[in-house]
Amino acid sequence: MSKDLYSEIDRDRFRERLNKYTRKAFQLLPELDKPRILDVGCGSGVPTIALAKLSKGEVVGLDIDQSLLDELNRKIEVEGLSNRVKTRKCSMFEMDFPDESFDIIWAEGSIAVIGFERGLKEWRRLLKPGGFLVVHTETRKMSNKLKKIPCFGYKLLSQLPLPEDAHWTEYYKSLEIRIQELRAKYKNDSETLEVLRKNQNEINMVKRNPKEFSSAFYIMQKL
Numbered sequence: 179m180s181k182d183l184y185s186e187i188d189r190d191r192f193r194e195r196l197n198k199y200t201r202k203a204f205q206l207l208p209e210l211d212k213p214r215i216l217d218v219g220c221g222s223g224v225p226t227i228a229l230a231k232l233s234k235g236e237v238v239g240l241d242i243d244q245s246l247l248d249e250l251n252r253k254i255e256v257e258g259l260s261n262r263v264k265t266r267k268c269s270m271f272e273m274d275f276p277d278e279s280f281d282i283i284w285a286e287g288s289i290a291v292i293g294f295e296r297g298l299k300e301w302r303r304l305l306k307p308g309g310f311l312v313v314h315t316e317t318r319k320m321s322n323k324l325k326k327i328p329c330f331g332y333k334l335l336s337q338l339p340l341p342e343d344a345h346w347t348e349y350y351k352s353l354e355i356r357i358q359e360l361r362a363k364y365k366n367d368s369e370t371l372e373v374l375r376k377n378q379n380e381i382n383m384v385k386r387n388p389k390e391f392s393s394a395f396y397i398m399q400k401l
């Protein structure tokens with residue numbers, strides 16, 4: 179997708195509406211003094227920036243997609259956070275930070291890439307003793323996985339389910355209106371229309387059955 183079309187769709191504007199849940203999840207953690215946070219699969223960094231503001235600590239936003247990190251770097255600059263927020267282009271499968279580097283690992287919408295169990299297992303060494311892992315993921319098929327959390331060396335401290343249709347009402351519904359506007363604007367531009375069609379396909383999946391995309395934050399502590 180061209181940079182211009184990315185800015186025109188401006189998904190982040192809608193994504194920011196879900197930050198209220200990021201804030202609630204963060205408030206479920208005990209108070210930490212300037213924690214060091216790793217945001218795994220940070221994308222364009224909507225939660226990364228929120229975490230920096232909430233924690234007053236240092237945040238590393240890690241993602242495999244450089245174009246999203248470029249967008250995050252732009253936000254870091256605009257927000258004047260370059261002393262506390264850094265980006266790292268790296269796969270979550272290949273994170274080579276030293277052991278016990280972080281007080282908190284935060285993963286919103288990204289742990290499914292590596293799988294819940296493997297993520298818990300591989301990321302544990304990166305947490306300081308007593309550090310926290312916060313995962314926001316779909317609630318489907320989670321009950322068995324939750325039972326296994328202690329086997330991977332964590333305690334489940336709390337769960338924060340989002341309202342069942344939050345992704346639809348707070349994100350996809352407004353995104354759909356934006357996509358429709360752009361389809362009208364670019365009705366003679368087949369390349370752009372193809373990109374917009376793919377966006378619409380993603381929206382349709384959620385629209386058909388919003389409850390299937392129910393999600394929750396899971397807040398865990400390293401044992």
Ligand SMILES: C[S@@+](CC[C@H](N)C(=O)[O-])C[C@H]1O[C@@H](n2cnc3c(N)ncnc32)[C@H](O)[C@@H]1O
Pocket residue numbers: 193218219220221222223224225240241242243246268269270271285286287288291
């Ligand atoms: C659903 S998005 C979530 C973005 C962000 N956390 C948020 O909540 O807005 C998932 C992110 O995971 C990233 N991702 C996918 N595979 C990855 C990998 N192997 N290593 C690191 N990040 C990856 C994608 O580039 C994308 O930015």
